[in-house]
Amino acid sequence: MRLETKQKLLESAKELFSKKGYYETKISDIVEKSGVAQGTFYLYFKSKEEIFLQLVKALHEDLLEKLGKYLNTDLDYQTAIKSLVKDFLTEVYLNKEIAEIFFTHLFGLNEDFKKFYIKRISDIQNLLFNILNNYFPEEKSQLLSTIILGFIRQIFFNCLTSKNFDLELMVSKAEKGIDIIFNGVNQEVQI
Structure with missing residues (x-):
């Protein structure tokens, strides 16, 4: 489950960075697209x-x-x-x-x-x-x-x-x- 969540976050981040760019992509966008809570993001990434x-x-x-x-x-x-x-x-x-x-x-x-x-x-x-x-x-x-x-x-x-x-x-x-x-x-x- 943990690996799946991390992978979801990475895939969502890749898609958003590709579409919106680095500076326009927010952590809140990544977690929303991934369907996880904001705090979950910080379990995997600083x-x-x-x-x-x-x-x-x-x-x-x-x-x-x-x-x-x-x-x-x-x-x-x-x-x-x-x-x-x-x-x-x-x-x-x-x-x-x-x-x-x-x-x-x-x-x-x-x-x-x-x-x-x-x-x-x-x-x-x-x-x-x-x-x-x-x-x-x-x-x-x-x-x-x-x-x-x-x-x-x-x-x-x-x-x-x-x-x-x-x-x-x-x-x-x-x-x-x-x-x-x-x-x-x-x-x-x-x-």
Whole structure:
């Protein structure tokens, strides 16, 4: 029952944050939508910031689980990285409002959000590194994972700032960018 109540609160918060935004959503809105008493909210969360951060953490864990499948795959590295980027952009697309709130309103205001972001970036870079390290020497894998991560972050921010987020177009651009990166790598540039 407790887990169901917490999940209801998280789902209601996600829906309200997505529709109304962070600042316009009140704790009273979340509890009303969840059908629980206001005091019940505080059994699970200390504040609106805390429920938002838990929501973002849950989305991140979900994403890492989905992207983790590319560690042990029969796909070649280029296809695996393209698929990983496509899945990442799809998750951004499905949760654009939450990501937008996180980066445009809260990132600079809260130390916990900054720490979480740094951890998230590190997790994704480690995932990229581990995929690439199956095919390239460690130094090259480290450099490639940094380059690809920078590329993904730029596409991510383009998605957040785009009024008309066209998922297919963003995925297509990302795939072309990955091709350019790996075509350069396949030229055997010495590092």
